[in-house]
Amino acid sequence: MQIVQQGKKIFDETPKYAGQYVGNKLSCNDCHIQSGTAAYAAPMIDLAGLFPMYNKRAGHVISLQNRIQECFARSEAGRPPAEDSPEMQALVAYVRWLSRDQVKGRPYPGRGLVKLPPLEGDPVRGKAVYARECAGCHGSDGAGVPPVLPAVWGPDSFNDGAGMNDPNKMAAFVIHNMPQNHPGTLTPQEAYDVSAFIHTMPRPKFNPAYKNY
Ligand code: HEC
Ligand code: HEC
Structure with missing residues (x-):
């Protein structure tokens, strides 16, 4: 234990x-x-x-x-x-x-992220969504206040090889889990837009030495 x-x-x-x-x-x-x-x-x-x-x-x-x-x-x-x-x-x-109660091979019903219809995110609209719905916690500079409020871009965030660096995955994460104080309030379009905006911002580079992972 x-x-x-x-x-x-x-x-x-x-x-x-x-x-x-x-x-x-x-x-x-x-x-x-x-x-x-x-x-x-x-x-x-x-x-x-x-x-x-x-x-x-x-x-x-x-x-x-x-x-x-x-x-x-x-x-x-x-x-x-x-x-x-x-x-x-x-x-x-x-x-x-x-996983102690797992029936061998059967996935948990809430596994992964929600499935969203494929939409095109607009970073300009997303910038406004970010300012209204996200900046209060993650900061207008994306840096958050670690470890309590995580960074969404910049040196303290995930790198450009991460799953969350895929705008569709981030949209799916965000629509179900964010804003953390009232999740489920964004439309799918808003989730894609804010994710497109966040993906215009800088973040650490994936180290190709680890490309087998
Ligand atoms: C920046 C966000 C982020 C952080 C931090 C992170 N992960 Fe992940 N992780 C993801 C995403 C996104 C996926 C892929 C989910 C998907 O595509 O269904 C994932 C997938 C996984 C999976 C496979 C899940 C599955 O259903 O197949 C494991 C295991 C995992 N992560 C473990 C970890 C561990 C352990 C840590 C800490 C050392 C960690 N992750 C840190 C975002 C993150
Ligand atoms: C009330 C504060 C709050 C608000 C508002 C908020 N978040 Fe978060 N966010 C958090 C916290 C805290 C976490 C860490 C996970 C947890 O504890 O729920 C997190 C985690 C995340 C993550 C994964 C970790 C990372 O840093 O990459 C992303 C991406 C994210 N939020 C995006 C958003 C977006 C986009 C919005 C606006 C639509 C938003 N958040 C609004 C508090 C907030």
């Missing part, structure tokens, strides 16, 4: 407990909301038994450890912890614990 608790700590406060692998100020928990238990915020519940699985980006079958390494190299703008590192072992123990 101690290793599961350590895994949850790393998940909730990644820069603090796994700092050597993190290049920004994001925790897993900033995207995988409520310690990885919120539906449609890519939850960890009932996930462990789905691995090993085929990964489109990698082009081959990956383990749960590989998938976590991928989020370190991209979403955390850092570097992948080795499979036998204490940090990786603790995170895997935590995800397995959240």
